[in-house]
Amino acid sequence: MDFSYTETQTMVRDTLARFLADRYDHETRMKISRGDGWSPDIWKAFAEELGILAAPFAESLGGLGGGAVENMIVMEELGKALVLEPYLSTVVIGGGFARETGRTDLVESIIAGGVTTAFAWAEPKGRFDPANITTSAKRSGSGWTLSGHKAVVRDAPFASHLIVTARTGGGQREQAGVSLFLIENGAKGVVRRDYPTADGGRASEVYFENAEVPGEALLGETDGAFPLVSRIIDEATTALCAEAVGVLRELHRQTQDYAQQRKQFGQPISKFQVLQHRMVDMFMEAEQAASMALMATLKLPDPAAVSMAKAKIGKGLTLSGQEAIQIHGGMGMTDELAIGHYFKRATMIESQFGNTDWHLQRYEALAFGEAA
């Protein structure tokens, strides 16, 4: 057994951490958040200076020869700095689909930084079930016509392309009959309502109003894309768990720093045992999260491991986020301090790609043999 990073992996982590410390402090992050919601310059630096957009791809695809472990390493660092740029949407998800469908051209464009993707899978009435799809794609000539409404599509306001799940057959909650499309953002018939998200990012409601897309927009098999969708969502959820580790480590670190500086009743509040134990709990949540993110990563594509990790980490995010604010007291309630923004991101991760309950139920179904 060996959980140590290779030299290259250590280098990726350290270079990224140094870059974010230099170029992505909290003030910069808030400026980006209040501006366009992402920084093309930062993205360009990710592609050209750091090369991290190539980290999880095989050398045969133009990558650095990494995989899911590299995604984990990168995502944890991005979580520590609350990075808004679409690594998850583009490299993990877009790159994952491109890799699995043999779209070398797309992998290359992603690595170069020219293509960014947003993943339109959720629907207003589908809750967290990726098979619960009413958006339809019908053949028209050599292409397809899409109709429907996708909910809370993260990074859609600025992504160059949308990856969309649509029904080409089957009933609303069936896994069969799902197809996948890669569509240029802003194509005719694709209407967006863009908005900020509670954690300072950007998302859109995306409406397909008889959007005509060409035949080559299809990614993977007609009607048979669900296993692929499910697999990539599991990869994304695993990467999200790694981001959560970064967020949890910062929630703990910043809270402990604050408690050691803040004096009441003639001593630092970190001297109060009741607060010490709660900071220990936060520390333990971060450690267990790191273990679960690692487990899920190494066991990919095991869906049970992914749901175990997300359920465990989801609980930790709620606990640590709430304790961080409570221990900061009034200061934790201000928009000015970074801690509140970590709390918000923690809150949003808890429900992204299925909340704690959803993953608990999925794990139960997988482990105890119930129908999901």
Place this chain on the structure above:
Amino acid sequence: MDLSFSPEDAAFREEVRRFIDENYPENLKGKLDEGEEWSKEDYLSWHRILGRKGWVAPAWPTEYGGPGWSATQRYIFSEELARADTVPILPFGISMVAPVIYTFGTPEQKARFLPRILSGEDWWCQGYSEPGAGSDLASLRTKAERDGDHYVVNGQKTWTTLAQHADWGFFLVRTDASVKAQEGISFLLIDMKTPGITVRPIITLGGEHEVNEVWLENVRVPVENRVHEENKGWTCAKFLLAHERTGIAGVARSKRGIEKLRAIAATELDGDRSLIENPFFKRKLAELEIDLAALEFTELRGLAALAAGKPPGAESSLLKIKGTEIQQRITELTLEAVGHYGAPWFRGFGDSDNEHAIGPEYALRAAPTYFNMRKTSIYGGSNEIQRGIIAKMVLGL
């Protein structure tokens, strides 16, 4: 032993309910649900309506304009206001500074301030917490030095709720630094328009401007605006803490919150059923309702003891802790219920056009309310401080 309210109390409840039905302003109904915030005028319009009826200050003695209600009637009244989801009557004037004034104030202070509090003419804020004095309030450093018939006040207060609207503030200030912390504090009433006062907004996690920093620089306050003796301010502060605690548990507001949550969970879909039929979610709702029932009957026991003439004890700390935990839990489950639609942020950044609801209307404030309600276990004596009070005062530890 009797669980029911007396026929007189039931009739009183009917009267209150009818009055609210007939008089609560139409334009305030459902305002928060639509993503708006209460304006100064909203607070004042309902204050004035209740003031004209003689109901705005339920706990005041009749000689100063109170309605002369029993503890039970006051409880029923607050329950009915919550049931109707009215704009709250802010506590700073009516239930905080006024009792201090009618208990410790001079006849001149009573005549000058109480009628204006009752009418809503003066908006009050509370100058207690300081950057270095939160849970440890007695360590406050804002100082007031005598200069003839004035105090000259210098220092900084923080977390001052709605000070941006305030005409007056009641402040704890240090008048003697040479004695034990609690013994050198005085209670001053300060006109917020006095030169040297600067109010700066603090924006909180939900994007709200509810609280402020208040800076005081050579603020001259007439000595006649001191309540109680010099260096006896801590007595006023402690009295205020132990005073009127009706409604501190927020039971009725939480009942209303759970009703709304149930409606949301019945509407939200979870596959081929509604979310409320999901056994996980249903279990959490059930636990919440059980916790609320326990809180309600704890409060009723206190109320019955009070009605029987027993003095209020430290159970207000229990009501505050459990009440705020339940309020927070409601917002947590509401955010969970709305699923993806907790993410859209209803406040656009700057001049963004994010004015119309994204997703269902009930999801609009789910996240900001969850964020905002974290304050309840911090303010008014944090829940850690409240547990300390129970440990010391009730358990004798």
